[in-house]
Amino acid sequence: MVSYLGPPIFAAFVWWFSTGAVLLLVGSVGRSELLRAVCAGGMLTIALCGLSVTAHDVSVGAAYMAFSCIIFLWGAQEIAFLSGWLTGPRAEPCPPGAKGFIRFSYALQAILYHELCLLACGAVVLAVTLGAENQVGLWTYVALWVLRQSAKINLFLGVPVTNDELMPDAVQFLKTYFARKPVSAFFPISVTLATAVLVVMIQRIVEVADTPFEVVGLTLVSTLFALGVVEHWFMLLPLPAITLWSWGIRPGFSPENIVMEQKPSATIAAASAQGSSQHSDSQAAAESRPGAPQLVVVPTARADDSQPKARQVCARQRLEEQFRQTFLEQHPRSGLASARVAEPAATLNGRTS
16 A cells, blocks of 8 residues: 555655745745755756666665656756756747747747757666666656656647746746747647556556556656646646745745736836825815814925025125125215114114115
C-alpha cells in the first residue's frame, strides 16, 4: 500500500513546493543576483551528481532520489529563465501588429536560449542514464519537457486563462506573446493525447510493474504527468491557480496592486475624489448642527513671499526719510521743520497722514 500511496503524495508535494520555492527565490527573497546564481549552480550540481550515483541502483530510495534530482535540475533551469538570464536573442515585447509566422518567429527568438538549454540538459541526462537500470530520471525529464512544450504552444495559440500574474518582472515581456482568447484546436488534441499517455502509464503500473522500484518509479512519473494535465486545465477554467503559490509571490502582490500599477493616475484621482467627498460630508454635517463651532481655514501668506515685500517697504521708508532729512537741511525756513516737529504729536493722536 505504501508503494502506491507514498509516490503520489511525494510527487504532488514536490511539484507544489518546488514551484513556489522558485517563485519565492526569483520574486521576493532572491533580489541578489549572486544568491540566485549560487542556488541554481548548487541545484544543478546536486542533480547531476545524484543521477550518476543512482544510475545503476534499482532500490525504492534510488527511484525517489532520481526523481528529486530531475526536479532540482528543472528548478535550476527555471531560475535562470525567470531571472531573465536565459531567455532569447530578442528579449522584447511582441509588436502589436505581428501575426502568423512573424509572430511565431518573434516568440521563438524570445525563448530560443532557454529551449536550447532544455535540449542540452536532456542530452546530459540521457548520457548519464544511458544503458543504466534506473531510468526514472530520464522518464521524469521527458515528461516535464513534453508537458512544458504543450503548455507553451497552447499559450501562444490562445487560451482563456493565461495565469501570467505568476511571472516575475524580469520576464514580463513574454506576456505579450500569450493570446487570451478561446482555445484553439490544439488544446483538445494536446489534452487528449496527454490523458491517453497517462492512462497507459497507470495501466503499466497495474499490469506490468513487478518490483517495488518499478511501481514507485512509474507512479512518480505518472503523478507528475497527471499534474501537468491539470495545469493544462488551469488555462481553460477560471481556477484560482495563484492561491496555490501565494506564499511564493512577492509581498504586497494582489489583483488590486495590479490595477494600481497599470492605472496609477486613475487610482490617485479616485482617492482624491473620495477624500474630497469625505471632507464635504463632514463639513455639511458640522454646518447642520446648530451652535456647533465651525473651523474656518484662513489662508496665510507664505513666509518666503511676505519677507521680500517687507524688505521693499523698509527700503522705501528709509529713502523717504533720507530725502526728507536732506530737504529740511536745504530749506530750514520753509516751515516744514515745524511740521516735522509736530508730526510725533499727530502720530500720538492717531493720525495716519
